[in-house]
Amino acid sequence: MNFIDQFTFIAFEKTPNNWILHKILLMNINDARFQYLSYLAKKEVSKILILGLQASGKTTIIKTVTEGQTPEKEEEYLPTIDYERKRIVIAGQEIVIFDLGGQTTFLDRYTDGLSDFIFSGVSVLIFVVDSMQIKELSRVKHYLDISLAKLAQYSPTASAYLFQHKTDLIPEKLKVEVRSTITDHLLGDTPLLLKYYETSVFNTSIFIAMGEVFVEATNITETIKPLLETFILHNTAEMAQLFTKAGVPLIQIENTLNFDHISLAEVRKVFNAVVQNLANSTDQTSSSVLFESNNRVFIVKFTESGLVLFLGFHKDRFLEKHESVPSLYSKVLAFSLQLESMI
Ligand SMILES: Nc1nc2c(ncn2[C@@H]2O[C@H](COP(=O)(O)OP(=O)(O)OP(=O)(O)O)[C@@H](O)[C@H]2O)c(=O)[nH]1
Numbered sequence: 268m269n270f271i272d273q274f275t276f277i278a279f280e281k282t283p284n285n286w287i288l289h290k291i292l293l294m295n296i297n298d299a300r301f302q303y304l305s306y307l308a309k310k311e312v313s314k315i316l317i318l319g320l321q322a323s324g325k326t327t328i329i330k331t332v333t334e335g336q337t338p339e340k341e342e343e344y345l346p347t348i349d350y351e352r353k354r355i356v357i358a359g360q361e362i363v364i365f366d367l368g369g370q371t372t373f374l375d376r377y378t379d380g381l382s383d384f385i386f387s388g389v390s391v392l393i394f395v396v397d398s399m400q401i402k403e404l405s406r407v408k409h410y411l412d413i414s415l416a417k418l419a420q421y422s423p424t425a426s427a428y429l430f431q432h433k434t435d436l437i438p439e440k441l442k443v444e445v446r447s448t449i450t451d452h453l454l455g456d457t458p459l460l461l462k463y464y465e466t467s468v469f470n471t472s473i474f475i476a477m478g479e480v481f482v483e484a485t486n487i488t489e490t491i492k493p494l495l496e497t498f499i500l501h502n503t504a505e506m507a508q509l510f511t512k513a514g515v516p517l518i519q520i521e522n523t524l525n526f527d528h529i530s531l532a533e534v535r536k537v538f539n540a541v542v543q544n545l546a547n548s549t550d551q552t553s554s555s556v557l558f559e560s561n562n563r564v565f566i567v568k569f570t571e572s573g574l575v576l577f578l579g580f581h582k583d584r585f586l587e588k589h590e591s592v593p594s595l596y597s598k599v600l601a602f603s604l605q606l607e608s609m610i
């Protein structure tokens with residue numbers, strides 16, 4: 268038995284429901300070993316660049332999605348001087364976010380003299396444009412084009428996103444017009460395929476957009492997602508979702524066509540309730556919660572590495588499978604150990 272076999276085996280031995288878990292283990296061991304090794308090989312730091320004109324909202328975006336707190340409506344604007352590096356870890360992948368100050372002197376320096384340092388080794392670039400600054404669009408276009416050219420030169424495999432930000436400030440009847448004005452100005456002759464998102468820190472749109480970015484900056488689609496799929500299939504779960512603990516959605520799998528999807532806003536309410544529940548619990552080590560609606564049982568588990576696993580099961584499956592809720596609950600907790608062992 269080599270090290271990886273032992274490693275995986277020990278992770279499973281500790282768990283209470285071992286025969287089911289061994290079954291999962293046997294089904295997955297080859298994949299798991301392969302994925303774990305490929306994970307080790309890929310573990311270099313992933314770099315995300317966020318840039319855009321001054322006050323477009325970059326620092327607020329990073330703060331919101333890493334801390335999970337919506338800012339005050341009239342938050343004071345504190346310009347970023349030079350740039351700030353924010354280090355986060357998602358599913359074991361270290362990510363460094365370079366938040367570049369948007370004042371002209373900084374932007375000129377980053378896109379010119381410092382461009383090889385700034386634009387090298389990037390996995391994702393995010394360009395933020397303030398939806399209310401229509402009159403600045405030619406300056407936006409100038410820096411967007413230079414940035415994309417530098418990205419193509421120094422990080423040709425990187426992907427690029429355009430966030431049309433602060434959409435909460437656009438009156439409803441002008442939304443379509445503002446979007447077409449911005450896209451007409453900015454995207455006409457853009458060489459790279461840009462992924463376009465309308466965002467605001469005052470609703471869940473920024474979490475959804477940054478979820479896409481984080482998934483691209485990690486390799487969880489190859490590592491964790493197949494395990495989640497296998498688990499929900501074998502345990503007839505209706506849905507499985509994985510979030511960062513700040514509530515950024517990373518993976519969502521639905522196993523039934525008629526699952527009435529839970530919105531991210533609802534999930535975030537659940538998170539708050541769970542965090543509150545954990546804070547009030549006497550057992551400080553507990554990190555999971557089970558709750559029921561009329562037809563469903565939901566289990567939320569905060570993992571040690573800062574992920575949140577959220578699973579939904581139809582109540583009929585307990586009768587069909589002759590399984591009790593506590594038994595399923597311990598299976599989920601054991602499964603989260605398996606996920607942790609992959610990280
Ligand atoms: N209405 C609204 N305001 C926002 C949003 N995001 C950020 N802001 C506000 O925009 C202002 C500027 O935000 P920052 O995040 O500091 O802007 P920045 O792009 O980092 O600015 P520099 O560091 O100077 O480049 C602040 O007052 C924020 O509260 C949003 O989605 N909606």
Ligand SMILES: [Mg+2]
Pocket residue numbers: 325326327345346347366367368369
């Ligand atoms: Mg800033």
